[in-house]
Amino acid sequence: MPDNIEPVRSRSQRRLRRGLAAASLLAAGALVLSACGGDASAGGADKGKGGQAGADAAAAKDASDAKITVSAKDGATDASINDTGVKVTGGKLTSVTMTQADNGAVVKGSIAADGTSWKPDAQLERGTKYKIVANAKDDKNRAATENASFSTVSSANSFIGTYTPDNGTTVGVGMPVSFTFDKPITKKKDVQSHITVTSSSGQKVVGHWFHGQRLDFRPEDYWKAGSKVTMKIDLDGVEGANGVFGVQSKTVTFTIGRAQVSTVDMNTQMMTVERDGKVLKKIPISGGSAQNPTYNGKMVISEKFIQTRMNGSTVGFGGEYDIKDVPHAMRLSTSGTFIHGNYWGSPSIYGRVGTSHGCVGLQDVKGAQGDTPGKWFYDNSLIGDVVWVKNSADKTIAPDNGLNGWNMSWDKWQAGSAV
Secondary structure: OOOOOOOOOOHHHHHHHHHHHHHHHHHHHHHHHHHHOOOHHHHOOOOOOOHHHHHHHHHHHHOOOOEEEEOOOOOOOOEOOOOOOEEEEOOEEEEEEEEEOOOOOEOOEEEOOOOOEEEEOOOOOOOOEEEEEEEEEOOOOOEEEEEEEEEEOOHHHEEOEEEEOOOOOEEOOOOOEEEEEOOOOOOHHHHHOOEEEEEOOOOOEEEEEEEOOEEEEEEOOOOOOOOEEEEEEEOOOOEEEOOEEEOOEEEEEEEEOOOEEEEEEOOOOEEEEEEOOEEEEEEEOEOEOOOOOOOEEEEEOOEEEEEEEEEHHHHOOOOOOEEEEEEEEEEOOOOOOEEEEEOOOOHHHOOOOOOEOOOEEEEOOOOOOOOOHHHHHHHOOOOOOEEEEEOOOOOEOOOOOOOOHHHOOHHHHHHOOOO
16 A cells, blocks of 8 residues: 555544544643642632632631640740640630650649630649640631640759748748759859749848758848748749759748747756747756767757657767657757757756757657657747757857858858849
């Protein structure tokens, strides 16, 4: 067959060929439209009537006005253990679920009465990963959801201050506010300026750093009896040292009780208990011996024990004594000075001679029972009461050996403030 002569085809074959070509054009057109997505100009569609633009408009119309915010950013590794929570604007929270990521433990929390916020019922753990799922609805009942996953600040990168006295307690007039931090503080001014201590008496209260991990607060003279003291701790997020941040945020209040100061005279081996300026009782005592005299100075009762063990080996006296049931013991120093009941000494020593290893002994009985001078003084003493020892052969106790900053002049005390 010559090359320039077209083969003869039937009418039906020609119709089939035209149909296939048309189908190919339609397919190509479909590919073009898919590639253009919702671009109205490329696709030839009117804006808002087709493609993705139309879908976006519909979604915007149906979107909830409720905007949920989790205080900790998703993926954060330094979230607060105090202030992490959820807030919503333009709607109300319907549910919030917070869990520990490693074990699924649910963190209990509460939605505020107005429905606009949620917070955990208790402080979060340090160095722990949490997940939050928060749901809300706006006034048109349209739902919104927010998810976040974050970790709280680690123990290695945070510091905490243990403090005394505790919230809600009643203490004696000599009780300082005392912080002991679990890590050395190098940015003392920043830390101290975020702890404020005020008294209803109007007394000026000043902080004093004994070293990098201890900060005490007190007025120039003893607290006024009956006053209320408020301590505001605002250390959350405060940098105490390079890369180490505070995590505490709390307000603590305590009450100052009656004014009781007991003066121990080592010359006479007598203690005079004064309350609100009047002599309440005089009690014979037996202080430190000539070989182991009692410290001089103003000492604050920091702990009370109905009975406790006293072992000489723990305070540098080897095996000289180990008494497992010392009655009515009250701590006066960190180094081991107590005022306590004594049942093992002869009754003849009280009011006459010092026989102890530095403590102040009061006549008592084994088992901490009965009507004894030791029990009376224990029952009539508060943590924070002052025991002032005079005329001892020993030196004055160091201000940081216990809660005994009253043995420092006011000028020196103020000089130790960082603010």
